Amino acid sequence: MNGGAHDDAPVVEVEGLTRAFGAFTAVDGVSFAVRRGEVFGFLGPNGAGKTTTIRMLCGLLRPSAGRGRVAGFDLLAETEAIKRRIGYMSQAFSLYGDLTVDQNIGFFARLNGVPPAERAERRAWALAMAGLEEHAGRLTRDLPLGWKQRLALGTAVLHRPPLLFLDEPTSGVDPISRRAFWRLIYELAEAGTTVFVSTHHMEEAEYCHRLALMNRGRLVALDRPAALRAGLRQPVFEVRTSDGPRAVEALADLPEALAAGLFGRAVHVTTTDVPGAAEAVAARLRARGVAVSAIARIEPTLEHVFIAAVQAAGGAVDG
Numbered sequence: 001m002n003g004g005a006h007d008d009a010p011v012v013e014v015e016g017l018t019r020a021f022g023a024f025t026a027v028d029g030v031s032f033a034v035r036r037g038e039v040f041g042f043l044g045p046n047g048a049g050k051t052t053t054i055r056m057l058c059g060l061l062r063p064s065a066g067r068g069r070v071a072g073f074d075l076l077a078e079t080e081a082i083k084r085r086i087g088y089m090s091q092a093f094s095l096y097g098d099l100t101v102d103q104n105i106g107f108f109a110r111l112n113g114v115p116p117a118e119r120a121e122r123r124a125w126a127l128a129m130a131g132l133e134e135h136a137g138r139l140t141r142d143l144p145l146g147w148k149q150r151l152a153l154g155t156a157v158l159h160r161p162p163l164l165f166l167d168e169p170t171s172g173v174d175p176i177s178r179r180a181f182w183r184l185i186y187e188l189a190e191a192g193t194t195v196f197v198s199t200h201h202m203e204e205a206e207y208c209h210r211l212a213l214m215n216r217g218r219l220v221a222l223d224r225p226a227a228l229r230a231g232l233r234q235p236v237f238e239v240r241t242s243d244g245p246r247a248v249e250a251l252a253d254l255p256e257a258l259a260a261g262l263f264g265r266a267v268h269v270t271t272t273d274v275p276g277a278a279e280a281v282a283a284r285l286r287a288r289g290v291a292v293s294a295i296a297r298i299e300p301t302l303e304h305v306f307i308a309a310v311q312a313a314g315g316a317v318d319g
Helices: 050-057 079-084 101-111 116-130 145-156 175-190 202-207 225-230 244-250 277-287 302-312
Strands: 012-021 024-034 039-043 065-070 086-089 163-167 194-199 210-215 218-223 236-241 257-263 266-271 292-298
Touching: 012 050, 024 050, 024 065, 024 210, 024 218, 039 050, 039 175, 039 202, 050 163, 050 194, 079 086, 086 145, 101 116, 101 145, 116 145, 145 175, 175 194, 175 202, 194 202, 202 302, 210 225, 210 302, 218 225, 218 302, 225 302, 236 244, 236 277, 244 257, 244 266, 244 277, 257 277, 257 302, 266 277, 266 302, 277 292
Parallel strands: 039 194, 039 210, 086 163, 163 194
Antiparallel strands: 012 024, 012 065, 210 218, 236 266, 236 292, 257 266
């Protein structure tokens, strides 16, 4: 994990990446490139193809079609070399609960081929990175979840891989622990590690340098989070009403309302980009007996962008 400016050559580059399971296509013609030191996010509903894409990039699942290179190796012909050059942390806790913190570090150091002469230094680094210097002898199952996730991250990069895959890494972690975890991700990226993250958290998606939105196996949007928000052409309005759930129901079949949902105690409505859309929303609510105290246009969030992109691409997969 050497510092310095980003190299020009992509660490990951895929074209037409596809994976079918019988008649079902889980990933459908996905193409993108990722630079060294980039934090690259996958955001999508369940069944969007995020995990299947990551498994192909890790060499764990052979593509049905397409081509690419990962960490300098051919995705189809050099999967074993790819596996040696990556780190991987799944959403399921990957460490051994009946081993101590120190024993887990030692096991994964050997498993990932850390040379014996470097193991003491890498052990000290992992303990310091996870904040567990005083807890090396504790059983891993007894650690708080946030500590476990930091330890899992440390063991995933003991061998200094240039590329790290994190599949829903903070599922179930409290917000404070999640932010601490993301500080570690940024430290790795600033040192030159390329990081792939799949997430359902909109807050985490904002942390990524670039974000790929996936739905039904296809890449439906790819850009910086700020650019994705700025690129949403449809206006978004915040509506204050007497009954939010009834307001959402009343707007379900309004042609001018593309999406409506509860955001706290307000209703956010994405409308068609036509004059009078806001007035049409207010008129519909009044006609259905829902009092409107305020309606104002707001800046879109990534959640608005995500919902709009998924709907434009055919909606999320049921179930």
